[in-house]
Amino acid sequence: MSFSVTEPSRGTKWFAGLLVVGYAIITLIPLLWIVATGFKSPTDSIAYPPIVVFEPTLEGYVNLFTDRTRATPEMLEAAGPPTTWYEEITRNRGTVISGPSRYGERFLNSVIIGFGSTALTMILGTAAAYAFSRFRVPLKDDLLFFILSTRMMPPIAVAIPIFLMFRNLGLNDTHLGMILLYTAVNLSLSVWLLKGFIDEIPIEYEEAALIDGYTRFQAFYKVVLPQAATGIASTAIFCLIFAWNEYAFAVLLTSGTAQTAPPFIPTIIGTSGKDWPAVAAGATIFLVPVMVFTVLLRKHLLRGITFGAVRK
Amino acid sequence: MDSPIDRAAIKTPDGIARRIRGLSDRTIAWIFVAPTIFLLLAVNIFPLIWTIRLSFTDFRVNRPNNAIEWVGLRNYERILTDPDIWATMQATAHFLIWTLVLQVLIGFTLAFLINMKFKGNDLWTTIIVFPMMLSPAVVGNFWTFLYQPQIGLFNYAVAFVTGADPASFSMIGDVNLAPWAIVIADTWMWTPFVMLICLAGLRSIPDSIYEAAECDRASKWRQFWTITLPLALPFLMLAVLFRGIENFKMFDLVVQLTGGGPGNTTTLTSIDLKREAFEKWRTGYSSAYAVILFVTVFGLASIYVKALNKVKER
Numbered sequence: 001m002s003f004s005v006t007e008p009s010r011g012t013k014w015f016a017g018l019l020v021v022g023y024a025i026i027t028l029i030p031l032l033w034i035v036a037t038g039f040k041s042p043t044d045s046i047a048y049p050p051i052v053v054f055e056p057t058l059e060g061y062v063n064l065f066t067d068r069t070r071a072t073p074e075m076l077e078a079a080g081p082p083t084t085w086y087e088e089i090t091r092n093r094g095t096v097i098s099g100p101s102r103y104g105e106r107f108l109n110s111v112i113i114g115f116g117s118t119a120l121t122m123i124l125g126t127a128a129a130y131a132f133s134r135f136r137v138p139l140k141d142d143l144l145f146f147i148l149s150t151r152m153m154p155p156i157a158v159a160i161p162i163f164l165m166f167r168n169l170g171l172n173d174t175h176l177g178m179i180l181l182y183t184a185v186n187l188s189l190s191v192w193l194l195k196g197f198i199d200e201i202p203i204e205y206e207e208a209a210l211i212d213g214y215t216r217f218q219a220f221y222k223v224v225l226p227q228a229a230t231g232i233a234s235t236a237i238f239c240l241i242f243a244w245n246e247y248a249f250a251v252l253l254t255s256g257t258a259q260t261a262p263p264f265i266p267t268i269i270g271t272s273g274k275d276w277p278a279v280a281a282g283a284t285i286f287l288v289p290v291m292v293f294t295v296l297l298r299k300h301l302l303r304g305i306t307f308g309a310v311r312k
Numbered sequence: 313m314d315s316p317i318d319r320a321a322i323k324t325p326d327g328i329a330r331r332i333r334g335l336s337d338r339t340i341a342w343i344f345v346a347p348t349i350f351l352l353l354a355v356n357i358f359p360l361i362w363t364i365r366l367s368f369t370d371f372r373v374n375r376p377n378n379a380i381e382w383v384g385l386r387n388y389e390r391i392l393t394d395p396d397i398w399a400t401m402q403a404t405a406h407f408l409i410w411t412l413v414l415q416v417l418i419g420f421t422l423a424f425l426i427n428m429k430f431k432g433n434d435l436w437t438t439i440i441v442f443p444m445m446l447s448p449a450v451v452g453n454f455w456t457f458l459y460q461p462q463i464g465l466f467n468y469a470v471a472f473v474t475g476a477d478p479a480s481f482s483m484i485g486d487v488n489l490a491p492w493a494i495v496i497a498d499t500w501m502w503t504p505f506v507m508l509i510c511l512a513g514l515r516s517i518p519d520s521i522y523e524a525a526e527c528d529r530a531s532k533w534r535q536f537w538t539i540t541l542p543l544a545l546p547f548l549m550l551a552v553l554f555r556g557i558e559n560f561k562m563f564d565l566v567v568q569l570t571g572g573g574p575g576n577t578t579t580l581t582s583i584d585l586k587r588e589a590f591e592k593w594r595t596g597y598s599s600a601y602a603v604i605l606f607v608t609v610f611g612l613a614s615i616y617v618k619a620l621n622k623v624k625e626r
Contacts, residue, residue: 006522008428017430023422024439027500031442033465034454046463048478124348131344135337152609153360154561154582157602160589161359161366164373184355187348216340247449247564248582252590266453266568276457283450294445298438302508305444309550310512 037280045276060277062086064103068095106264114243117182121190121239129194155248173254186239196308197231234300237293261286367600374593387600400584406491408559414499419506427514441504452568455497459483484570490578494566506551513547546624560609
């Protein structure tokens with residue numbers, strides 16, 4: 001082991017590690033509580049004192065995906081024995097499944113709008129970032145600053161005219177409208193980030209390709225794109241997470257057909273009082289993909305959250 | 313402007329330039345930039361101009377048949393003299409100041425500790441980062457469950473530590489506690505953001521400076537105040553800028569947590585604006601409100617960035 005005067009002593013490191021791990025555990029508790037509540041029965045979920053050890057049940061998940069009606073014993077008798085495991089769970093509560101809930105649709109909307117806007121953002125953003133990075137574009141600096149400054153506006157303030165505009169164009173509560181909106185919002189972040197990534201690719205590669213007889217287009221997609229692949233991928237994940245998590249525009253501009261999951265999850269209610277296991281189940285399914293993406297993104301996280309202002 | 317490509321483009325000999333077939337660079341540049349510019353104009357610039365226009369009228373979305381009248385600066389005058397708006401601004405200021413103070417203190421401390429490079433620090437950093445990546449609305453909604461009197465985990469934990477009755481206080485129902493409920497949830501969510509930026513700042517300080525200080529027999533305490541803090545300060549200020557702008561716009565987390573209540577104690581400007589625009593449908597009035605907010609953020613951010621650049625130059 002090499003000796004360094006600046007390296008903290010073993011004891012200090014131990015103490016620092018202990019404090020950080022302690023904070024991490026405390027900060028994780030609310031998230032673990034969401035996951036755990038999803039597997040609790042309604043009575044367990046509101047028990048006092050809060051219980052940590054419980055018998056796991058999928059009732060929350062069944063309630064999340066189904067609409068149920070209360071049934072009298074005679075009706076249950078007439079319906080015959082339950083044929084599936086999820087029917088059995090609802091029968092035990094004296095209810096029958098009347099159909100699927102809206103959660104599936106809302107989740108699918110989130111997927112369509114999230115991936116749709118991310119794909120569009122990346123196509124437009126990569127092209128624009130390449131042009132900003134490699135060509136003389138008039139008013140380049142002003143344009144980039146302006147793109148960024150649009151993010152300073154509270155979403156509600158922007159939502160007023162967008163609401164009017166969408167209403168006139170028939171885009172209110174449509175997938176296309178939301179995809180275009182999220183694309184426009186994400187473009188500022190992605191052009192800024194992607195320009196940083198492309199700036200880092202040595203210009204000599206393209207020059208060599210051009211000398212070899214490639215056209216600009218060929219040089220762009222055969223040389224620059226593969227080089228920028230990691231940067232593009234991490235930018236795409238950032239755009240996806242933004243569209244996935246977005247709430248303000250979604251709650252104001254969508255109500256039915258194109259509503260995404262974030263405005264929907266808080267509206268989940270049970271037959272008697274708030275059905276917290278169902279809410280927690282919905283939240284778990286919605287949040288876990290983002291956690292996976294966060295782990296994938298960890299090397300570029302800093303760059304993404306600071307608009308490329310801080311690069312490691 | 314003087315990027316390598318500009319220099320390279322100028323220096324490209326004619327012989328090679330002639331061999332580059334296809335579209336000229338100028339055309340390609342425009343093809344590449346035009347769609348982005350168009351979309352940004354349509355969804356960012358055009359609405360902004362429309363908002364400014366509407367702010368001088370008495371237009372109401374729910375009464376489209378009424379004739380729109382120009383009212384000049386009356387909307388602005390009414391907003392700036394409305395005592396309720398100033399109460400909202402105070403709630404926002406309380407939220408802004410306390411979240412910034414707590415997040416900077418905790419975030420910087422965490423970054424400082426992580427920078428000791430103990431075993432497994434990467435793994436724990438990633439775990440700490442989780443809350444800030446999640447949907448604020450979904451998480452905020454779940455925090456109302458944690459804040460329930462009696463059954464809520466937060467109340468239980470506080471009661472466990474202080475010995476109070478967990479049913480005796482309601483974080484989101486009490487006028488005095490609600491402003492703190494949103495500060496706590498926001499701090500939980502966004503401290504990792506400040507931490508990550510501070511960590512980058514601390515890692516950018518070269519070891520050689522500390523080695524020199526060690527040779528000069530400077531105490532660890534002195535090293536912290538004369539090396540660590542000044543050199544990490546630009547990063548810390550950048551984190552404050554980002555969090556400041558974000559929390560000034562704060563909507564999703566708080567609207568789900570308290571909905572602005574009880575009373576108006578947690579009605580931040582964005583929530584107030586939403587009520588004016590989408591519940592009372594005072595479109596002209598709320599447009600003026602939006603313009604005022606935008607000018608405020610933009611003005612404050614510009615002053616701040618100037619200060620930040622001064623610190624960087626030192």
